[in-house]
Amino acid sequence: MNFIEGTRDVTEGELQANNITRYHVTRFYREQITKSDYYGQLKHIVEPSFEEFESPGHLDTSGEHDNTVVPGFQHKYAQTGLLLVTDRCASYCRYCFRKRIVGKNSDEIATDFSRVAQYIDDHPEMTNVLLSGGDPFVLNTAKLDKILNHLLPIPHLGSIRFGTKMVAYEPKRFEDPALLALFQRIHEGGKTAVIVTHFDHVGEISADAERNIGSLRAHGVQFLNQSVLLAKVNDDSKILAATFAKCHQMGVRPYYLFQGRPVKGASHFQVSLRRGIEIARGINQRLSGIQKTFKYIMSHYTGKIEILDLGADGRVYMRYHQNKTPEKIGRIFSRPHLEGACWLEDLPEG
Template sequence: MKLIRTIQINATDAVLSAFPTLGALPRPSWVPLSFSQQRLWFRSRLADGSEGSHIQMGLRLCGELDEATLQSALDRLVARHEVLRTTFGVEDGEPFQRIGRADVGLPLKRDDLTTADVEVMLADLVRHEAQDAFNLEAGPLIRGRLVRLAVDDNVLLITMHEMISDDWSRRILTRELSEFYTAADLGQRARSAPLLFVEEHHRFRVESSSTEVVDPQDRCIEAQAERDPESIRVGYEDQGLSYRDLTVPAISAKAGVCPPQTSPTNAGSGPRTAVMKFIEGTRALTEVDLQAKGITRYHVTKFYREQITDSGYYDQLKHIVEPSFEEFESPGDLDTSGEHDNTVVPGLQHKYAQTGLLLVTDRCASYCRFCFRKRIVGKDSNETATDFAQIAQYIGGHPEMTNVLLTGGDPFVLSTAKLNKILDHLLAVPHLDLIRFGTKILAYQPKRFEDPALPVLFQRIHEAGKAAVIVTHFDHVGEISVDAERYIRFLRAQGVQFLNQSVLLAKVNDDPGILAATFAKCHQMGVRPYYLFQGRPVQGASHFQVSLRRGIEIAHGINQHLSGIQKTFKYIMSHYTGKIEILDLGADGRVYMRYHQNKILEKIGKTFSRPHLEGACWLDDLPEE
């Protein structure tokens, strides 16, 4: 039975009113270290300043996981506890603490092991977290990792430096995270199914790391959370994650649909070799092999696997997400359109006068094999935006910029709370008329749009006098699910505009009938197709390119299948020099093109041509005169 302390308020109102109001004292710019922190600080100096012992939390999350709510709960933890956003410095020879802003949040790295050898791959992640040192001065001193084991089975790994945490703190954070999540009252009244934090008994060994682990805890802390009679009882645990012994079951991959990775073939020292499954078969590879060839790791949602399997187009759509041997023989560049050269602030590109391109994340719900940002996506990239105040300052100083595209990665893998924080900076810029979101999550995981906070976010944009536009990425009519159509229609009714862009892909949609059906379906839902991109010569993905001759034939064929009002797309090559509309292959043997966008305003709309060469797929394949 829960004991409740009751305080009679009314009887003491008169007494309480006699006391003056207590105001918050201003926070000093720096805070001295406590005695215990001083001891740990000097010990860390002896270890060259950055390597210290880690405090780990490992939570098994069983049940349907609302990742947006989990992210909000983690962000709320960091906002509540100043110590979790603390870094350390030295002034006049004395160490001190800096307290970060309450909105810094706790970004989660995500790993999908649903088709992997769970025990081995999870052991690798655990070992990495144990060995990865913190930087006390740069921070942050807490990091999180969400590892998906199965559809309704996840592990949350949280690692903290001992300067900001201890074993008791770990227990408190575990309890509060459970309370924040299951309450689902994160300032937006977002209701979520409670998670069940459980203990498993399938254990495996993880080799001890060179980083000492403090206070390993292998026992389960049990507690009950009291709720309404209709809700379930939640138990939460702290498995301690000494990173020597982790609690997790082995999960078998679903066979016959997606190619899993199997366990390593060698366990000794030197480069780790794993047998990876491809569409055509298996191959033993090292991490060096994958990086050298630009091979993105396999990552796909259960929803998309089922959608393409049931669509009747699996033999085409599998190429979008499943690895192929062809990736090893696909030459090219990892920055085909000059994104590095057009980056003006970290995470912000300004290639065309009116448009800012904002890389807000390096993660996607699933990873496209033809991705032109293989250098970023699925990796811990330093190209994504971090300082949105600096970005807003740049945009504010460039009144010619009228719209911003949030992309990445996929912006909707971020929590709605995080997206709102980004908008806090953008909506204050008066000359921004339009906020765009580039996403394929409506194909990969449309239930992301069940979040009741998203319509509120779009309403914020409208109330600021700006248009909210979602640019979907449907490459094939088989990707358009009933769920996707339902959420699109709902958001259109809320005033959100929709556009669609597709990529012309060999073996996937290089058929005018397929693309015409895709564009017609988009129009039926109220989504306007506006770009059909020529595939880019990206390393590891250039095998998706269709020749310019064939691409022009397909573009013309699409229009032959569409009504006049449905002919809204442009066949575009997103080249280093600008967005080039591909018009025709003339009887004179020349490819005719026109600059749809260019950094030099005078070139926009200019038509030009080059002699055609058979097999040419890109402007650079055509000879200059």
């Protein structure tokens, strides 16, 4: 198997034991990053590294198993449902936090959409559903339409989101005329269609991506972007500021900058909290007020934690952006900083 550092003989057992996904990337993305000025950074997103063999961590860092209420459907936060519709992606990100699922025949993928719809129908507090996976847009549009058949009749659903990196990996997928009809169905059903793109680096934003985003926006689709803070890839405030500024220019609202998770086979991508706070501060210093709409987030087992600052008192200040317990949302808390800490559990209590 080819790695960034060279070729290495590996058995299937070694790959499984170390949670290493096989190399898989679209021709479009490979050409996009090779021709860019950023190949030295972007190659780490899709090309395997020897570091994956020495990268400890967990397979479920956010408690997805514990929040699964129907096979393939999670309900962690009151207003939001998470629907896993596929275990496949157009390309495999080396830092993926769902390595336990992606590229495998997983039993965590939804199959009984009637049962999912019944659960949503029974929970009127749920106002939006996020289709994820894998990447929902690896499914053909007819399959997505069938899924919508179950979701659109539910009156208290106000929006339907699609989490995808396909806009970077294979933007021509969004030139499918049937997709426009699908988004029109959502609109006519009285709901908002939202695509959450996944641009980690300005070098991933192709002319095709920009053109197709513009076309879909003209048809009423809203766009958000989430990025992951990744060592060797985008741990640079100038790069991320340029990424967010470009997203804003395209009408894609910067949404989350995620702290890298301690995922087995991918924790080498983590950046320390001290460095992450410095980067987030540098991004904000480079953007205008209307461009800095992102939150620096740790997607933790207990909830989405906004990382605010490292105080002069040596404490890391945080706030719950989302939590299973509504009373905790918005609450600021702190922990003593420990040099090199990358995750909440790395910080001592007290």
